[in-house]
Amino acid sequence: MSEKLFVKGNEAVAMAAIEAGCRYYFGYPITPQSDIPEYLSRELPRLGGEFIQAESEIASINMLLGASATGVRCMTSSSGPGISLKQEGISYMAGSELPGVIVDIMRQGPGLGGIDASQADYFQATRGGGHGGYRIIVLAPNSVQEMYDLTMLAFDLSDIYRIPAMVLADSVIGQMKESITANPRPAVVVPEKTWAVRGRAEEAPQNVVKSLKLGDGEMEAFHWALHARYQELGEKESRWEEYLTDDAELIVTAFGSTSRIARTSVEAARNAGFKVGLLRPITLFPFPKQAYAALSRKCKRFLVMELSTGQMVDDVHLSVARDVEVGFYGRPPGAGSLPTPEELFEQIEKAYNN
Amino acid sequence: MKQVFSRPQSLKDVQTHFCPGCNHGTVHRLVAEAMDEFGIRGETIGVASVGCSVFLYSYFDVDVIEAPHGRAPAVATGAKRARPDRIVFTYQGDGDLAAIGTSEIIHAANRGEAITVIFVNNTTYGMTGGQMAPTTMVGQKTSTSPYGRDQHKDGYPIRMAELLAQLEGVGFSARVAVNSPKNVLQAKKMIKTAFRYQVEHKGFSFIEALSACPTNWGMNPLAANERVGSEMIPYFPLGVYRNTANM
Numbered sequence: 001m002s003e004k005l006f007v008k009g010n011e012a013v014a015m016a017a018i019e020a021g022c023r024y025y026f027g028y029p030i031t032p033q034s035d036i037p038e039y040l041s042r043e044l045p046r047l048g049g050e051f052i053q054a055e056s057e058i059a060s061i062n063m064l065l066g067a068s069a070t071g072v073r074c075m076t077s078s079s080g081p082g083i084s085l086k087q088e089g090i091s092y093m094a095g096s097e098l099p100g101v102i103v104d105i106m107r108q109g110p111g112l113g114g115i116d117a118s119q120a121d122y123f124q125a126t127r128g129g130g131h132g133g134y135r136i137i138v139l140a141p142n143s144v145q146e147m148y149d150l151t152m153l154a155f156d157l158s159d160i161y162r163i164p165a166m167v168l169a170d171s172v173i174g175q176m177k178e179s180i181t182a183n184p185r186p187a188v189v190v191p192e193k194t195w196a197v198r199g200r201a202e203e204a205p206q207n208v209v210k211s212l213k214l215g216d217g218e219m220e221a222f223h224w225a226l227h228a229r230y231q232e233l234g235e236k237e238s239r240w241e242e243y244l245t246d247d248a249e250l251i252v253t254a255f256g257s258t259s260r261i262a263r264t265s266v267e268a269a270r271n272a273g274f275k276v277g278l279l280r281p282i283t284l285f286p287f288p289k290q291a292y293a294a295l296s297r298k299c300k301r302f303l304v305m306e307l308s309t310g311q312m313v314d315d316v317h318l319s320v321a322r323d324v325e326v327g328f329y330g331r332p333p334g335a336g337s338l339p340t341p342e343e344l345f346e347q348i349e350k351a352y353n354n
Numbered sequence: 355m356k357q358v359f360s361r362p363q364s365l366k367d368v369q370t371h372f373c374p375g376c377n378h379g380t381v382h383r384l385v386a387e388a389m390d391e392f393g394i395r396g397e398t399i400g401v402a403s404v405g406c407s408v409f410l411y412s413y414f415d416v417d418v419i420e421a422p423h424g425r426a427p428a429v430a431t432g433a434k435r436a437r438p439d440r441i442v443f444t445y446q447g448d449g450d451l452a453a454i455g456t457s458e459i460i461h462a463a464n465r466g467e468a469i470t471v472i473f474v475n476n477t478t479y480g481m482t483g484g485q486m487a488p489t490t491m492v493g494q495k496t497s498t499s500p501y502g503r504d505q506h507k508d509g510y511p512i513r514m515a516e517l518l519a520q521l522e523g524v525g526f527s528a529r530v531a532v533n534s535p536k537n538v539l540q541a542k543k544m545i546k547t548a549f550r551y552q553v554e555h556k557g558f559s560f561i562e563a564l565s566a567c568p569t570n571w572g573m574n575p576l577a578a579n580e581r582v583g584s585e586m587i588p589y590f591p592l593g594v595y596r597n598t599a600n601m
Contacts, residue, residue: 024436050435054428055461062425062458066401066432069419074436092422197417197433199397199440208411210402210420 003182009147009174010035013103013167014043016151017075019185022101023049024074026063028056028082031115032171033105036077057082061089061102068093068100069209071196073155077103079171080113080121083129090164091130094226095211097195099158101151102136103167105174108333117170117257118333122311125168126285133223135230137165137237138284140255144178150282152185157237159190161229168284170307172257172338234286241280242291244270248277250352251295253316254305255281258339262305265344272345274352284312292319303327303351305344307337327351362386364395366415375575377565378406380532381474381541382413385445388546389416392553394441399433401426403446403455406480410445424455427462430469441552443470449479452488452512459518466523468556470548473514475590476567484570488512491585496570511589515562519595525557527596531564533582537592544594547601555599564590 007015014036017025025044027037037053044051054060060076067074078086083104093100106121108114128134137157139150151167158165197207213219243263245251254262259280269276279295281288296302302324304313313328320326329347331337361367364386372378389395395416402410404423411418421429426444434442451459451473462469478496479485486499489511493502503511515529526548530541541563548559564586568578 024432026432052431052435052465055457058425059428059431059458059461062422062428063432063435065421065425066419066429066434067436068432069429070399070433070436070440072436074432088422089425096420197399197419198437199399200415200417201396206411206415207417208420210411210418212408212420 002184004179005182006177006179007144008035008177009144009169010105011039012144012148012180013077013151014039015182016148017101018043018047019182020073020152020155021185022073022075022155023047024067024072026052026054026060026067026074026076028054028060028078030079030082032107032174033077033079033103036103057085058088061086064100065089065093065096065098068098069096069197071193071198075101075103077105079105079107080109083121083124087130090136091132091134092211093164094128094134094136095132096209097162098164098209099162100164101154101158101167102164103151104169106168106170113333114335115171116333116335117172117307117338119170119256119258119307120311120333121168122284122306122308125166126287134226135163135285137161137163137233138168139165140168140282140284141173142256142259142280143173144176145180147173148180148182156186156188156190161233163229168256170257230286234289237283238286238288238290239282240288240291241282243278243280245277245279245295247275248299249275250301250303250348251277251279251299252303252305252348253279253281255284255312258305258307261339261341262344264341265348268341268345269348269352272349274348276348276352287315287319289319292316293321296320296324301325301327301351303329303348305347306330307333362390364389364415366413368412370413371409372406373569375566375568375578377476377532377563378474380538381472381563381565384538384542384545385443385472386414387542388549391546392549394549394553397439398441398443399437401430401433401442401444403444403450405447405450407445407447407474408481424450424453425458426450426455427458427467427469427471431462431465431467434467434469438468441549443472445472446474447480448473448475448477448487448489452514460521463518463558463560464521464523466525466558468552468558470552470559471561472545473560473562474565475514475562476565477511477586478567478570480567480570491589513590515560515595518560523558524560524596525555525598526551526559526601528560528594529562529564529590529592531582531587531592533564533566533579551599551601557598
């Protein structure tokens with residue numbers, strides 16, 4: 001049965017984690033994501049789970065590593081400065097092929113920055129973030145409903161591919177309230193975690209979860225195996241949304257909170273008679289290259305919009321056909337820098353008539 | 355014929371990479387004997403740290419998680435909370451536990467996590483080639499304190515067993531050495547007590563084991579063993595510093 005609720009984006013993340021079977025949460029307070037640990041500190045003990053407010057972000061990601069190694073579903077959440085601290089553990093999890101969900105409700109940076117919306121952690125999220133050369137799955141919700149749905153998806157993808165998964169939103173999506181349908185957990189078959197460390201029963205092989213690989217050729221083979229898994233992710237799990245793209249002569253593209261504003265502006269542009277469509281990536285890693293490639297064969301003008309000086313725009317350049325013109329409009333994060341629909345409409349009009 | 359001595363079942367039948375005269379092998383054996391005697395090999399999860407102790411999984415016949423440098427107590431916390439019916443122990447050196455991992459050990463201890471921590475203190479970073487550790491003795495020359503540790507610039511050697519004994523969450527904290535047969539027998543008793551504490555009292559237990567590092571001390575094994583008694587034990591006294599269950 002699906003329940004209709006009116007909740008905050010952050011609360012939707014916490015509810016979805018519980019629905020997905022997550023009973024272990026490790027975190028540290030930081031604005032604008034503290035609703036997540038607050039919700040889970042109340043609910044997880046009632047469900048027989050564990051909530052730990054760790055002494056640091058470093059400790060919380062390592063608790064996640066330890067719990068995940070035993071085969072359970074578990075989660076942590078944070079924002080910019082905290083996510084930076086977690087990168088050590090995320091790298092070790094990637095090296096140890098451990099699943100686990102990390103929620104990043106982006107705020108401004110660099111440094112302490114500020115607590116308003118930002119998309120400037122796109123590079124950090126989509127390029128792995130820590131040392132050693134790896135990627136993590138990155139899902140970018142643009143509504144409270146998607147905060148709920150994509151959090152559940154993050155658990156499934158992470159378990160299936162044994163890659164840490166990140167839900168990447170910002171303070172707009174995390175803090176706003178919308179009505180959602182609390183769908184039940186989808187019936188996805190995930191492989192049995194035969195690799196998990198549970199205490200070596202008699203006759204069972206010893207299980208070791210580790211990232212140290214010193215054998216001749218061992219590390220090189222591991223990297224190629226990961227690379228192949230990333231390719232498979234790109235082919236099978238890329239997700240995106242297209243809106244009014246069929247006859248479009250200009251494709252606006254944006255993710256997360258910016259895509260919500262851009263959609264309003266695209267609608268205004270259509271009302272003004274401009275043939276404009278919107279392409280919204282839902283997975284940022286894997287980046288839905290196939291959608292960009294396909295659209296760019298028939299539409300030769302793209303306009304990228306981000307709350308940064310331009311990060312996703314690089315991936316758009318890499319994904320579209322060579323003869324495509326890629327424009328960019330960005331507002332770097334800062335108090336008062338969130339663009340209005342009128343502002344984005346002006347940019348669309350300018351690009352369209354150019 | 356009665357067999358009176360054999361390899362503990364919790365240890366694999368392999369050679370270790372430890373240098374001649376290093377005490378890691380002895381401490382490994384004592385931990386394995388404790389596991390055998392409690393019959394917990396099949397339900398134990400070990401957490402390896404970074405340094406000479408990283409190859410825990412090569413020597414112990416138990417499931418193992420490898421932790422980032424210093425983070426073993428946090429990794430063990432996650433594992434134990436997820437699997438409270440398992441015996442979880444970390445095995446860490448002094449650079450790992452008393453420098454980069456100070457925050458993790460203090461807070462795991464303060465929460466009273468039901469884990470056992472085996473802390474091997476040899477006053478140096480072994481794996482990386484003998485650099486100054488938080489436990490390096492005042493005046494001790496290392497590869498990064500070539501003029502000797504200067505307490506005015508580098509601080510003093512940290513006594514972890516005493517420091518952790520101040521925390522209410524700690525159930526058992528003791529320091530042992532393995533430089534003589536008498537101390538080995540006492541160390542065995544303490545390590546068993548530490549595991550018994552986890553099994554019976556669901557609390558945090560801590561063992562600091564003083565160890566020789568002949569290679570990085572620039573000594574032969576006999577001289578290094580001698581140094582444990584003449585220099586380390588006077589500064590790091592052996593004994594039980596906290597025992598809330600009077601075990």
